[in-house]
Amino acid sequence: MTTAAAEFIRPLTFQALSGHPVQTTLLDADAENAMGHINLARWADVLVIAPASANLLAKLSHGLADDLLSTLYLAATCPVYVAPAMNQAMWSKAVTQANVERLKTHGVRFIGPAAGDQACGETGLGRMSEPEDICRQLLTAPASVQASSELAGLKVLISAGPTREPLDPVRYITNRSSGKMGYALAEAAINMGADVTLVSGPVQLAAPAQARLIQVETAAQMYAAVLAEADSHAIYIGAAAVADYSPVPAPEKLKKHAGASTLVLHKTQDILAAVAALTPPPFTVGFAAETENLTEYALGKLQDKKLAMIAANWVGKAEGGFDRDQNALQVFWPTGQKALAMTDKSLLAQQLLSLIAEHFYNTMP
16 A cells, blocks of 8 residues: 555554554565565566556656555566556546557557546546456456567557537537447457557546557547548458538537427448448458347448458447447457457457457468
């Protein structure tokens, strides 16, 4: 426990409730060889820092070591996970994000932060992820932290998140996509050795430090960004929830009038079909979110758009789907299919990418 943590919960209370010893000081004369941080670093399989304040992130990112936790971090050779917790303005500050990116380049993995109500009375991104969510990610860690070389040397393009189609300067049409699946795919692809470009709609997620991030807002912008990159990538995964229709935006705010209003919508360009039609095309993987006839609709998209593979999932159910940490997928390709059971999206992303890698190499001459 840090000094600040001990101000909230007394170490003796924490020890009594947890049933485990609590260490608080760097130099403990009563401990064997008085090097608690070294002993802990040698003992730990995983180091989890939760919650992690803005001050602690700054200390760790710059290698400062003046207490038990900061010296333990420097001495640790095991995987390190950090669960940030701070005011939403502090989290979004450029210097904090720079510290986060620096830590990511040193292999630190972040869990959260989450968006929601904060102790200060504000609402936004910065609150610590729920303990259940932290534990769930740690339980999938043995499979996900070990880097593989399944995609080594390959350039992978991933689109993620929703799009926003403006009605006027104030309003827009969007959908429930959080971008979590696409961002999990980007993280997993990097761990498999890929060179990742991430084209993202507006989300409240931190992109993997090693990914090249291209931020867009509308379906037209995403179409342009993806098509500009697709022919230089071996694999394209269209995990974004792109609007199928877009209005002609009004130059001024639309006023409320008596009676019904008519909204004219125009069909947006089909990104997946356009990428799959390139000569030669990258290995193109689509996503399908359906409320009914999952297999029928997914196979129809696979064939009509000439995709190499499509991953389909249910939406509107009690589990999985948009803005959830878990999901299940039914994956189809021209000669077969495979079900990926409900699990955390980080692990699901790894399973899907292993399947993509297998079929990608099978299609090579």
